[in-house]
Structure formats: structure tokens, C-alpha cells
Amino acid sequence: MRILHHLPLSPQSRLARLLLGEKRLPYELVIEKVWEQNEAFYALNPAGDVPVLVEESGLVVPGARVICEYLEDVYPDTALLGRTVGERVEVRRLLDWFDRLFQQEVTVNLLGEKVEKRLFGQGLPSGNVLRQGYKNLRFHLDYIGYLAETRTWLAGPSLSAADFAAAAHLSALDFLGDINWKHAPSVRDWYARVKSRPCFRSLLSDKVSGITPPPHYADLDF
């Protein structure tokens, strides 16, 4: 069976789960406590982080971006990277946007401070960092809202990996209760459409020790 080494709240792992689910590729989840720096896991992925996909053939595919390109190369039937050259550039531009900008400006400042710092034994969240994270989140919600208002899906006319990358980050922050949907109605409408895809179900039933998501987290009609 195909295995995905992951962490429930890792947006990169969530992206891999959504892509596998949307392409209807069955997989088993294995939680990898990356902070324990397990040697066997470093042998799979020298970078030491999740997600890592291990195919039944034994092929090891580490990292969400690598998994995304790999799945599109090998299982192209449900195209998630766009069909035309221009669409592919736009999907990948947004993948890069969420993987680098959103990750550094929002996810590291909120999820990193509240969850990862504790797991890695690095102390309490910093108020200044959280404030910067919330400020950056408002900018990013405006940008996602602008895309959602002017296009059918974030990268254009078709549902793509860009939607799943954005939804992966937002869903992890939503689990922490960090998203005020009332202030971002266009983002909420787009997110409700992504959230209702069958591939999203596994994310909505995630359990994380010590964190209770808000009641709307798993609600498709929030």
C-alpha cells in the first residue's frame, strides 16, 4: 500500500493528502514526529520533514512540491497543474506563493509559534510574532479574496493544486481558530467549495492532542 508520512496540521502534508485524494489514489497515513529526529526517517528524507510519499514500488518522494509534480507526471488523468502553458505557469506561481510567501509570512508566525514551538521544546509563543502573523494573514486573505472574486478557481477556470495549496494552509489555521471568515466572505465562499470535495473529508476528521478545533472547522456550511 502507498504510504504518506505526515503530520496532521502540516499544510505541506495536507496538500499531499488533498492531491492524492483528488486523484483517487488510495494511501495510508503514518504520523512522523519529526522533532524526534528518527534516523530511519532521515534515511527516507535527508531534509527530515514531512510529507514523504512511499510508493508500493519502494520509490520515495519527499516534499509537497516534489509530490505534486510527481503525481502529475505519473497520474495525469485528473490534471491539477493546469492544461495550457499559461495555466501551468499560473498554478505553479500560486504553489510557489503559498509554499514560500504564505508559509513564511503567515504559517510560520501562527502555526509555527502556537504548535511547532511547543513540539520542538522551544518555549512559548511570542506576542510580537503572532501579531505580525495576523497582520500578514489579513493581507493574504485580501489577495485570495481578489483571486476568488475574479476567477472561478484561484488559478483560473479549473480547480487546481493552487486551490489545494491555499486550502491546506487555511485549513490548518482554521483548526486553530485563527480565521475570521466573517471578514473574508469571498474567501469563505471559495473555501466552502474546496472543503466540500470528497478529498477534504480526511482533513476534517483529524484529531490533534491538546487542540480542539472550533465547531465550524468540520462544518461544510459554516
Add this chain to the structure above:
Amino acid sequence: MRILHHLPLSPQSRLARLLLGEKRLPYELVIEKVWEQNEAFYALNPAGDVPVLVEESGLVVPGARVICEYLEDVYPDTALLGRTVGERVEVRRLLDWFDRLFQQEVTVNLLGEKVEKRLFGQGLPSGNVLRQGYKNLRFHLDYIGYLAETRTWLAGPSLSAADFAAAAHLSALDFLGDINWKHAPSVRDWYARVKSRPCFRSLLSDKVSGITPPPHYADLDF
């Protein structure tokens, strides 16, 4: 004419230049002073950073990773992302390694402190950050050395975008005189091979105001 908006010492811009050069695609360079936050440039790339490729057709391709995938999609003749599924996973794993790990652990701490901080008016380099950068650089040189000793090129039997990604970062640090090649002979031998490619010439003649590279920077037999 195809245009690449770039900065001479940006490793991501250098990667784009090397890929274009290796694929023998002619282009003109335009320097983009990203710290001036030029509105016309934000219209090309909302992320506000270099490189940005603009094709003669007007198609805008922002970001080194996006450019890399785009060039391979559209100009596949000189394959730089590997030929088999396994090779493509390994090339992209290393692209991810240099784009995220090397960038955050080494490049930001050295090039970021010494050059970008000045350009963005953020003050003097921090000794602690530089020390951490040099420490991380030693680990990364060991890893690159291990790959160079066990394979023909970094990702396997063929020259690939992984070699250019690594060389793009190392060449920018070498411009600053930050690489002690004597302590990394296997990396030096591999780098000499990459450096002697015709696509590398444009990097070796770069001029940057206020920084004089060490004499060995442009020497193919260093």
C-alpha cells in the same frame, strides 16, 4: 527578445540564467532593484521578487522554480529535470533542498546579512547570524561533497537543474569570498565542471557595485 528581470547576486536569478543558457535560449538581462518596490514590477510579479522571465509573446513566468518547470515543459530538448521518473524525483528533491534548506540555513544568513540588509536599509550584518551561516555552510558542503563523490552529477548520471541550483547558490557566496574550497575538494572538483559550462560565463563576468570578488571567482582552474 526574451527578458529576464534579475539581480546579479540572487541565486534564484542565477539558476534561471544557467537554465536558459544551458538550453541555448537567448535572453536579455534587466536589473530589477526590488528594494525600490517598483509598481510596474509588482504588476509583473505580485510577489515582488526576482527572477521574472518575460517571453517575446508577453507570457510572464515569475520565480526560479516556476521558470525551471516552464522551460522543461516548453523547451524539453536539453532535459534538465531528469529522464526517468526516479531521476525526476531526485532532481526536484535537490531543487527543493537548495531552494528551501540551503536558502534558509546558509544564503539568508550570509548573502542576506552582507548584501540584502544593506540594500534594504536594514543595518549592519549580525555576527551571530553570520556565524550560524558559516556553520550551516560546512554541513551543506559536506552533503554536496557526499553527493559529488558518489554520483557523476549531484542528482545522478546526468547534469541537471540540481547542479545548477547548487552552483547558483555557491557562486553567489563565492563572489563574496565565503567559500573555502581547500576544505571541500570534492565540491571544488564538481563545481569546476559546472563552472566550465558555456552557460556559466555570464555569471563569471558579473559586476556588483561595492563588492570585488576574490581573484579565483572567475578562474576556471581555481
